[in-house]
Every structure is written in C-alpha cells, then in structure tokens.
Amino acid sequence: MGKKCIGVDVGGTSVKLGLFQITGELLKKWEIPTRKEEQGKYIIGDVADSIRQVLAGEIAGESISFKDIAGVGMGVPGPVMPDGYVEVCVNLGWKDKYPARELSDALEGVPVGCGNDANVAALGEMWQGGGKGHSDIVMITLGTGVGGGVIMDEKIVTGRHGLAGEVGHIHVREDETEHCNCGGVGCLEQVASATGIAREARRKMAGSHTPSVLRQAGDQVTAKDVLDAAKEGDALALEVMEVVGHYLGMALASLALTVDPEMFVIGGGVSKAGQYLIEVINRHYAHFMPISENRATIGLAKLGNDAGIYGAARLVLD
Amino acid sequence: MGKKCIGVDVGGTSVKLGLFQITGELLKKWEIPTRKEEQGKYIIGDVADSIRQVLAGEIAGESISFKDIAGVGMGVPGPVMPDGYVEVCVNLGWKDKYPARELSDALEGVPVGCGNDANVAALGEMWQGGGKGHSDIVMITLGTGVGGGVIMDEKIVTGRHGLAGEVGHIHVREDETEHCNCGGVGCLEQVASATGIAREARRKMAGSHTPSVLRQAGDQVTAKDVLDAAKEGDALALEVMEVVGHYLGMALASLALTVDPEMFVIGGGVSKAGQYLIEVINRHYAHFMPISENRATIGLAKLGNDAGIYGAARLVLD
Numbered sequence: 246m247g248k249k250c251i252g253v254d255v256g257g258t259s260v261k262l263g264l265f266q267i268t269g270e271l272l273k274k275w276e277i278p279t280r281k282e283e284q285g286k287y288i289i290g291d292v293a294d295s296i297r298q299v300l301a302g303e304i305a306g307e308s309i310s311f312k313d314i315a316g317v318g319m320g321v322p323g324p325v326m327p328d329g330y331v332e333v334c335v336n337l338g339w340k341d342k343y344p345a346r347e348l349s350d351a352l353e354g355v356p357v358g359c360g361n362d363a364n365v366a367a368l369g370e371m372w373q374g375g376g377k378g379h380s381d382i383v384m385i386t387l388g389t390g391v392g393g394g395v396i397m398d399e400k401i402v403t404g405r406h407g408l409a410g411e412v413g414h415i416h417v418r419e420d421e422t423e424h425c426n427c428g429g430v431g432c433l434e435q436v437a438s439a440t441g442i443a444r445e446a447r448r449k450m451a452g453s454h455t456p457s458v459l460r461q462a463g464d465q466v467t468a469k470d471v472l473d474a475a476k477e478g479d480a481l482a483l484e485v486m487e488v489v490g491h492y493l494g495m496a497l498a499s500l501a502l503t504v505d506p507e508m509f510v511i512g513g514g515v516s517k518a519g520q521y522l523i524e525v526i527n528r529h530y531a532h533f534m535p536i537s538e539n540r541a542t543i544g545l546a547k548l549g550n551d552a553g554i555y556g557a558a559r560l561v562l563d
Numbered sequence: 564m565g566k567k568c569i570g571v572d573v574g575g576t577s578v579k580l581g582l583f584q585i586t587g588e589l590l591k592k593w594e595i596p597t598r599k600e601e602q603g604k605y606i607i608g609d610v611a612d613s614i615r616q617v618l619a620g621e622i623a624g625e626s627i628s629f630k631d632i633a634g635v636g637m638g639v640p641g642p643v644m645p646d647g648y649v650e651v652c653v654n655l656g657w658k659d660k661y662p663a664r665e666l667s668d669a670l671e672g673v674p675v676g677c678g679n680d681a682n683v684a685a686l687g688e689m690w691q692g693g694g695k696g697h698s699d700i701v702m703i704t705l706g707t708g709v710g711g712g713v714i715m716d717e718k719i720v721t722g723r724h725g726l727a728g729e730v731g732h733i734h735v736r737e738d739e740t741e742h743c744n745c746g747g748v749g750c751l752e753q754v755a756s757a758t759g760i761a762r763e764a765r766r767k768m769a770g771s772h773t774p775s776v777l778r779q780a781g782d783q784v785t786a787k788d789v790l791d792a793a794k795e796g797d798a799l800a801l802e803v804m805e806v807v808g809h810y811l812g813m814a815l816a817s818l819a820l821t822v823d824p825e826m827f828v829i830g831g832g833v834s835k836a837g838q839y840l841i842e843v844i845n846r847h848y849a850h851f852m853p854i855s856e857n858r859a860t861i862g863l864a865k866l867g868n869d870a871g872i873y874g875a876a877r878l879v880l881d
Contacts, residue, residue, distance in 0.1 A: 414820055502733050
C-alpha cells in the first residue's frame with residue numbers, strides 16, 4: 246500500500262484537493278474551479294488532470310509515483326448510496342453517476358472512495374480534528390444550513406438510503422409555521438443554521454421592544470451579530486440563543502439516545518463563536534438527558550474548511 | 564464451532580431460555596424463576612444449572628455435549644457496556660458485574676455474550692422475526708414503557724455509554740407537564756407506551772364531552788381499549804391515536820435521519836393492534852420525512868416474548 250493518499254472535496258464553486266501522508270499529515274493542498282457546464286461532465290476529468298499534474302513533480306521538485314498513492318477519496322454534495330451510486334447532485338448538475346468508479350478509471354485504476362460531503366467532513370474531524378482519538382462521533386455542521394455525519398467504529402454511517410446524518414431535517418420545533426427547503430416544518434436547520442439564527446433574531450426584534458444592539462443592523466442582522474451580542478450580555482441576543490440552544494440540545498439528546506457517540510463535534514461558520522456556543526448547547530443538552538450523566542461530550546471542530554479533504558483522504562485508508 | 568446455541572433472557576420475574584440450531588431453528592424453550600434475593604447472586608448459577616440439566620438429556624432422550632454448543636447469549640434488563648460490564652440492573656438487584664464472564668466460568672468456559680434486553684430483542688427480530696432478511700433495523704418496543712434497539716450490519720449498536728437505542732426517552736412532546744421516570748419531561752415513552760396511551764385517553768375524556776365507548780371503562784381504560792375503539796371509528800379513541808401517531812412518527816423520522824435503517828420493527832404489547840397501528844404511524848412518519856420517499860419501511864415484530872431468546876442466541880454467532 247502507498248504511503249500517501251489524496252482527499253478531494255467537490256463543492257459547487259471549487260474543488261479542494263489535499264495530498265496527505267497516510268498518517269494524517271497534510272503535505273499540500275490546492276484548489277481548482279468546479280466546471281458545472283454540461284451537467285458537470287468535466288469535473289471528474291479536471292480532478293484527475295489536476296492530481297496527475299501535482300504528482301508529476303510540483304512538490305519540492307520531486308515527482309510521486311501512482312504506486313505511492315494508497316487511494317483517492319472524494320466528498321460530493323449529495324447523498325451517496327452504500328455502493329457509490331449518486332442519483333443526483335443538484336449543485337454540480339450530476340445525475341445517475343458512480344463518481345468513484347469514473348475517477349478510478351481516469352487514474353489508472355487507483356482505489357477511489359466516495360461519500361457525502363457532510364459525512365466525509367465528520368470523518369475528517371474524527372481523524373485529525375476535534376474528534377481525534379475517538380472512533381464514534383457525531384458531527385453537526387452549523388453553516389448556511391445544518392449538516393451532519395455519524396461516525397461509528399471509525400466509519401461513516403451512510404444508511405440504507407443515503408439519509409443517515411441528515412440531522413438538519415430532524416423535526417424539533419412544533420410551533421414553527423414556515424417551511425424548510427426539504428418541505429418540512431420545524432426542522433433543526435430552520436432554527437440552528439446561520440440563516441435560522443438571523444431569522445430568529447429578526448422575529449424577536451419584531452415581536453418585542455427589548456433594547457438591543459442588534460436593532461442597529463435591523464433586517465441585515467447576521468448570526469455572527471447575534472453571537473457577538475450574546476457574549477456581551479445583550480438581552481435580546483441571549484433570548485435568541487436560548488431558543489437556538491433549546492432545539493440544538495434537544496436534537497443532540499435525541500442523537501445520544503440513538504447512537505450514543507463518545508462525543509459531538511460542532512463545526513460550520515456558527516461554531517466560530519467558540520466555547521460560548523458549546524456552553525449554551527451543553528446546558529440545554531444536559532436538560533434533555535436526565536437519564537444519565539455518563540454521556541457524549543460536546544466539543545468544537547478544528548479543521549474548518551479542510552475537514553472535507555481530510556475526511557476524503559481518510560475514506561480510502563480502511 | 565458447535566451447531567447449536569443457547570439464548571437466555573433474564574427478566575425480573577423469570578428467566579426464559581431457548582436452545583437453537585445456529586441456523587435459527589428453535590429446538591426447545593423453557594423458563595426458570597428469577598431468584599432476586601441477596602442482590603440476585605443466585606441468578607447466574609441457576610441459569611448455568613438449568614442449561615446443564617437440559618443438555619444432560621432432556622431433548623428426545625439424547626444428551627448434548629458442550630462441544631456442540633457454539634455459545635450462550637444473555638439479555639439483561641439494564642445497560643451493558645461494550646466490554647460486558649453491568650453497572651446496575653435495578654430489577655435483578657445486580658451491581659458491578661460482568662455477567663457474561665460469570666456465566667462462562669460456570670459453564671466450563673463456553674463463549675458467552677451479554678447485551679441489554681431491548682437491544683437483544685431487536686437482534687432477535689432481525690434474525691428470525693419481522694426484520695428477517697435485513698441487516699440494518701431499528702426496533703421500537705411499545706410495552707409498559709418504550710424500549711428500542713438499533714441494529715447495523717447485523718450487530719447491536721451499544722453506544723459508548725450503553726445509551727444507544729434508548730428511544731423511549733427521546734424528547735418529543737413540548738407541551739407535556741408531567742415527569743417521566745427518567746427525570747425528563749415529554750419523553751416518547753410518556754405518550755406511546757401502553758401506560759402513555761391510556762393516560763392520554765384519560766386526559767381526552769376529562770378534557771371534552773365527546774361521546775366514546777371508552778367512557779365505560781373510565782379511569783380503568785387500557786391501551787387495548789383505545790386501539791380496539793379506534794379501529795371501530797370511535798372519535799375520542801381516534802383523537803388519542805392521532806396524538807400517539809404524531810409523536811411516534813416524529814421519533815421514527817428522527818431515527819431515520821440519524822441512522823437510516825432499512826426498516827423499523829414495531830413490537831411490544833401495543834403492537835398487537837397490528838396493521839392499523841402501522842398505518843397510523845406510517846402516515847405521521849411520512850409527514851415528518853418530506854425529504855425523501857426512499858426511506859425505511861415500518862413493519863410488525865413477529866417473535867413476541869421469544870424475541871429475547873432468539874436475539875440472545877444470535878449474539879454469540881459472530
């Protein structure tokens with residue numbers, strides 16, 4: 246087996262790539278644009294060409310033989326079936342594809358693995374990030390939406406229909422009235438994503454006369470504004486975070502009572518709020534877990550946008 | 564490896580035992596009382612003695628050598644850590660025990676496995692019951708309480724603190740005011756157990772003047788009364804089942820978005836209501852899963868009270 250591996254994180258705008266030692270050291274990372282034209286038919290070829298060019302000698306003037314590459318892993322923005330089948334990736338234009346097989350064919354048969362990007366990021370955080378040293382984690386990514394990944398025994402739980410780890414669409418909020426993108430009403434994503442936190446702040450501003458620094462931003466308020474203000478003790482921002490924490494705590498408890506991981510890793514843009522956010526979530530999570538104090542801990546993700554390439558690289562090391 | 568195996572289901576009143584072919588055929592089942600005195604110190608010895616007696620020749624006059632026994636599995640009413648450690652089994656009086664190790668020592672070193680009884684029952688249903696032919700199922704047992712078990716890749720998901728599959732304590736009901744046994748408020752068990760269904764019926768009777776056959780039973784109303792009446796179209800019973808179905812559907816959707824099994828298996832006394840119950844749950848589950856129609860199906864358990872001995876026997880066949 247080769248001593249190096251490559252992780253590929255295919256996004257709607259760019260493809261991130263990383264060359265790793267199989268021990269987890271990132272040797273080089275680079276990026277190429279995602280060519281989405283003609284149903285994204287050029288993406289796999291572009292990835293293969295880019296990997297070839299890098300292996301041909303751009304690191305310290307030395308070329309790397311394909312024989313040194315244990316494999317290539319790839320995260321894609323859509324559900325991936327256990328056999329590697331991708332029915333659809335809306336953001337890439339892909340339909341009815343086996344991306345891993347295609348990339349392997351384009352790279353002289355090197356082993357290629359493929360997974361959903363949120364799941365793959367979770368694997369990356371387990372390997373070299375906030376979950377390092379653990380084998381069973383659940384990652385929750387609080388970004389524009391809410392994504393997740395369940396890792397058990399150092400492997401992604403894909404599920405039978407590619408739905409495992411779709412924690413953003415767990416129903417938590419009974420008094421919600423607006424619809425989520427998924428068609429549901431009251432999904433975790435509607436209240437705990439950056440978008441959801443900002444929306445909750447707008448609602449609270451509209452629904453009260455509580456003075457708040459957030460009123461300066463008005464309808465342009467962001468999740469970052471809310472978290473910054475909450476840390477400063479702003480009453481309205483604190484109210485917003487009580488709502489967010491309530492539903493996040495509820496969802497984490499539900500996950501703990503289903504798969505009972507060693508730890509939860511919280512990532513995504515919202516997690517930049519750091520330890521304050523963890524404390525809010527932890528308090529509500531404890532409230533929903535009176536059954537036992539011996540339970541999964543909660544911590545921050547560490548790899549940021551690199552989680553995808555780390556996890557993709559880790560995909561092929563089993 | 565032996566061609567037969569033994570499953571032991573240790574309950575608070577009696578211990579059920581079964582002798583199986585490793586292919587899943589139940590050859591003999593029997594029961595012994597659970598001696599709980601002195602912190603349940605006699606239970607393991609009683610089980611060992613009983614197994615010895617049966618192997619000594621009670622089946623068709625033929626004795627069975629220990630060499631023919633691939634192993635003995637045991638389900639116990641409490642959390643079991645991945646290493647077999649049992650901190651406490653309230654119903655048995657056990658504390659700080661490794662029951663599998665003890666039973667193995669008492670049976671000349673035969674391999675013994677141990678798991679939580681609800682998890683073990685789920686494994687049994689996967690092996691020879693409602694989930695036969697599947698490798699990834701979640702079982703929900705609607706009895707006096709609500710229990711569950713998550714099976715992935717034909718193995719029990721125990722979790723890191725023995726909490727996996729504790730689905731009865733997932734928080735679902737925000738407007739609940741009474742406390743659950745676990746200390747929480749609004750657990751699935753409070754509304755979907757036999758006890759919970761009867762309580763909901765009492766609440767609905769007290770809160771309305773809707774005529775109903777349930778009013779004959781009054782405070783003695785049972786979950787069976789409610790389900791029988793709902794099948795006959797009784798308006799109040801149907802209202803109760805809408806509430807029960809709502810929260811069960813919500814919990815199943817949450818589970819599907821976490822581990823995404825092939826199917827859910829519904830067992831326990833309440834499941835004797837049969838296909839009617841499945842239809843109620845399915846309708847609400849679909850409502851909470853707009854994200855995809857390609858999702859886990861829902862079916863009935865088939866082994867009844869024997870699920871525990873089947874699953875225990877299956878425990879040792881890996």
